[in-house]
Amino acid sequence: MAFDELAGRALDTAVKQGAEYADVRFELVRSERIETRNAVVATLADATSCGYGMRALVRGAWGFAASSDLTPEGMDRTAARAVEMAKAAAIIARTPLGASPPRSYVDTFVTPMERDPVDVSLGERVALLLEAEKALHVAPEVRVGRAWIDLWRTDKTFFSTIGSRIEQSIRQTGGGIEALAVGEGDVQTRTFPGDIGLYKSGGWEIIEEAALAQNAQRIGEEAVALLSAPQCPSGTRDIILGGSQVSLQIHESCGHPAELDRVMGWEANFSGVSFLELSQLDTLRYGSDIVTIRIDNTLPQGMATVGYDDEGTKSGVSDIIRNGLLVGYEMSNDTARAIGRESNACVRAHSWEFVPMIRMCNLNLLPGNVPFDGLFEDVRDGIYMESNRSWSIDDHRLNFQFGCEIGWEIKDGKRGRMLKNPTYAGMTPQFWNSCDAIADESSWIAWGTPNCGKGEPMQTGRTAQCASPARFRNVQVGVGYGG
């Protein structure tokens, strides 16, 4: 669909109604989900959603209105509503928060992919999931087997009153498997890959890389074995986290606290504030010297890779943590201007219905120089944990407690017996400062998170935290079960 004419009308209407700046983002979104569950297709759904979201700026106050009414009259109504929302905010404004973006672009972006999922028949997709799901059922204890694929196609065009016209075709794909095993008074789950599946930008090649069917039997067997595995002990241990768990650790303890809107109190009533206060910038020793966490929204296959964010800012690369030091934030135009910087294109809206807001996008822990097996070598008494099962962190992002699906004892450098219900806890800066080894690039994966909740109304963001496994010293483990 070409939206140029409608966009021109909407922007003109907004200006006539009093907007000093306006932009409009049209999106046509196609979402397909297939989920098999115990040999039946529990979900086989295909949804199309088309609409537009419009921002208007009046005396430094923003208004936003979104609608699926694509008639010219509908465009007028929505534009007028966006301006009305801005004016209502301006009436009681104490401080002007908003300003027009500094730059405009005319460009296009298309997600690179090797194989378009539409070229894979629906029958083939369903057959793959049924095969993988069947292989999970290795024993009667596996009461539930699940396998799923998500395909998202978003075609969006952004127009603004300062001359931007940015057309983007974004393709994101993911899938996974899960076995739920039930024993005497116990339930254990195993998921693969990671704890939510493998999600990236790209096409069918992501599903092929996930190798669901090839790993299903092992995952089913591990779920059953966990039922009779010993409980993770309580105490202080060295731990090694699998790559997907490191990804979650980045997401929760670096990605969210480094959102500048959160730092500035814009999320205070809901998801909270941040211990990464502005006074800590360029001074806080967030992690050890080997910890560098980088935004790269141009990364091939990164779940959040786009050409431009939803304010029309061009994607790029910037650091949040450099060799352990806090050096940056995830920023929008308005928040960046407030601290004398420029946006690093970290603004996204879940869909046309939602106002763009700061998101962590692709936030990556740079790989180290140790082979994965090398992480174990000088651990005398430790635990290796994989695949997140529960996650909780305080509203300043300091005190955290995470649980994993599966663990293994490490004794004298060797991986030993399986442990159930592994958990670990700590305070964010102390934890990252205890990181003394990160596995090398050969185990570095662009782990995507397709379900990050933030904002009011709640938006679901699709982020990535690329990571390889890492080692942390002297961590509290076995929390929540009392041994």
Add this chain to the structure above:
Amino acid sequence: MDSAQRQALAERVLALSSADQTEVTVSRENAELTRFTHQDIHQNVSRTDVGVSVRAIVGQRTGAAGTNLLDDKSLQATVARAIEMAKLAPEDPGIAPLPAGGPASAPPGAYVRATADASPELRAQMCDAIFKVAEKDRFWCAGFVRTQSSGYTVANSAGARASFDGTDSGVNVKMNAADSTGYGQWYVNDVSQLDAHGIAEVAAAKARNSADPRGVDPGDWTVIMEPAAFGEFFAYLGQHFSAQSFDEGSSFLSDGLDKRYFGENVTIVDDYANPLAPSMPFDFEGQPKQRVTLVEDGVAKTVVTDSYWGKKLGRENTGHALPAPNAYGPQAIDLAISPGSKSLEQLISETKRGLLISRFWYIRTVDQKKAIVTGMTRDGTFLIENGKVGHGVRNMRFNQSILGALSECEFSNQPKRTGDYWFSLVVPAAKIAKFSFTSGTQF
């Protein structure tokens, strides 16, 4: 789009289908939210949408498709896509016929025109009232005022016809002082009942009274949770009442119904007509919702079902389907705990030493079967000593079984609607005899 227009659209789409069975739903949403921080509105958003979903059943195969493009061509394509997907799906021998529906009347107060018509100026005025409370104390505040109206219509080939319009509104305020915070919330179908100033005063008092918070040792504490906190905690029990999790073994109820799991004063119902949270009288399949007593005097009585799980378990369809298709099964989404006989003040006055909790944050399940959850306190935690609320306490992390907590507890006599979830909760304040904290944080 009003109810009559949605019904006409649903009939039009239903007529397009050649599937053996077809279900059409039409939903509309008009939602506006004014969000503020530091006494300024930083997000002022409005959205409106109408969507159509089609579930097609061909033999024992099901497919679904949805769109918000309402022209004839798009609707025809959506129906054809649902049928195409159904034909490609494997047979499900457990599939149930679509329900025929039945009479289902909206409870009083579910739809309030004043809420549906609320303007950005009205919400801004309410925000300004909150700002003035913050400025009086030299605090800064963050929160929102929201108003919304939504409609849902179901029509299927088995004859079910159901339509509902509802409204909702809410105020959420966090007051921020130098080293303390306080919280207040209020959710109600009628925006004219919202007292933004009053809620701001509650939040400000909590921030004021918890200034200079002190650390206390983790361990087992007697706690009194105000409704906002108790609702957040109790919400994690909701999924256990699903027939699906019951049958598959992941619910604590999988150990058997008609057993005592809670104290004798615990009665839990699912009731769409609760006067504090009146909601849709039928489920997303068009089946009238039943008022279901899930737990009575501490004894688990039943689980909720939909057409699929009712048939599978040989139980009655209680009308608790989520939108199809989904992998979650039926859910109890209008939960309430029966109140007790004492006031919150009396519960406090009878507590020798304990903690008063205003709000929890980031609760997550640690152990599904044992219903162990972890989370943090936030925005107003206080020490209770000798029946009186004392100084503020720095926030702490808990790890606690919900079943254990509700085995020895008391409830206040004033239930409230809590939270801002996709489901509804009505709970009183709760006094829990033994609640396990495992660590603290720095604020």
